Amino acid sequence: MSFSARRYPLVLWTIVPLLVSAPATAQDIAPAEALFNQGLADMDAGRYEAGCNALVESQRLDPRPGTLFTLAFCESKRGRVATAVARLDDFLALVERMPPAQRARQAERAAAAREERARLAPRVPELTLVLTPNAPAGTVVTRDGQALGQASLGVGLPVDPGEHAVSTRAPGGPAWERRIAISEGEKKQVTLEVKDPPRGREIAPPPPVSRGGGEVSSGRRAAVYVAGGVGVTGVVLGGVMGALTFGKRSVVAEHCGAGIGDSREEACDVTGFDATRSARTTGLVSTIGFGVGLVGLGAAAVLYWTEPRQDDRVIGVGRVGRAARAASRWVGAGVIAAGPGATVVGARGVW
Structure with missing residues (x-):
């Protein structure tokens, strides 16, 4: 024809x-x-x-x-x-x-x-592709580059005679490939292999870290900042108020017959009287400011120098860990003495 x-x-x-x-x-x-x-x-x-x-x-x-x-x-x-x-x-x-x-x-x-x-x-060959029973769910099967649905597996499908490329791939796994030859009129069934996904390398867990220790360290550092800020603010306030107090000395000397500490305010005129009262107020604020400032700076210093070292939070429990932690704790803060009239707070340590 x-x-x-x-x-x-x-x-x-x-x-x-x-x-x-x-x-x-x-x-x-x-x-x-x-x-x-x-x-x-x-x-x-x-x-x-x-x-x-x-x-x-x-x-x-x-x-x-x-x-x-x-x-x-x-x-x-x-x-x-x-x-x-x-x-x-x-x-x-x-x-x-x-x-x-x-x-x-x-x-x-x-x-x-x-x-x-x-x-x-009668000359059309049929190829049946079957997955192994333990094939993971979601395994993709392709024949000559075309993906086959689940319904196409286990069923004899017509194919052209010759060689056909078949592959499988499990989710996350490598591809398995095979070439299958089939002749005219032949009916062939092939069980396909599936390669398992590679196992990941086991990663050693990080050293144990106490969650509570981390929170304590973070809180201690915040306390250092707060105490230091209060201390600096107190010192600055004491210095400013002290300067104002000394500035009143000349006014008091000019308008009063006595100094600032003299109780004979009747010897002062109105200007001197106001200057005396103002000087006493600023002097008191200056004294309080310096006191608070020194206490804040001292507390910040104690908290900073007694903060646990990083080694204390990462060294494991054991003879070596206990020795390392004991060696790192060379300064401690707390109440040094207490009595009816006063309580002394400070730091102890070995230098």
Whole structure:
């Protein structure tokens, strides 16, 4: 049978496409026609690989029943019997959907398609792919680069004769690949392997850290900042108030007959009296400020120097750990002495 006589009515069943398919754009029709003619030329020359590829592209650009029919016979000629049967089925299904008048014009083609399909069907091989029972959920199976759904596994599926690449990949695991050869008419079942995901290296846990110790250290550091801030503020306030107090000395000396500490305020005029009272107030605030400042700075220093070292929080329990912690605690803060009249707070240590 010659596929080069596209213009002859006697061979329309092999060649001439019908204008019953989806419309193509004008810019696609001309390339599709050229590819169809090229495909026929390659088929006549026995170059079925090139001819079928040209027909596939022609059908993509301008889908027509005649092109589909010719492509089915091209696939049969190059030995892809499963693909040829699928193309013939598509063509016959298309003819069944045509109006009666068009279907009548396709009667001879349809008869030839049924005859060719009956001849090829026993030659179509079937390949059944099965996963091992312990395959992880979500394992992906591919055949010739196409992923297969779960429903496609364990079922004999038609494939073209020859070699097929099959692979599996478990979630997070490496790919397992295998090439499977199958002949015309053969029915083969293959159980696929699945490689387990690699086990991660065991990482040693970090040294034990006491959560409470970390909170204590953080709270102690905050207390250092607060105490230091209070101490600096007290010292600054004492200095400012002290300066104001000394500034009043000249006013008191000029308007009073006695010094600031003299209780004989009746010897002062109004200006001197106000200056005396103001000086006493600023002097008292200055004294309190210096006192608070010194206490705050002292507390900050004690808290800072008695803070546990980093080694205390990361050294494990044991003879060496206990010795290291004992060596690091060379300063301690607390109540040194207490009595009815006063309580002494300070630090103890070894220098």
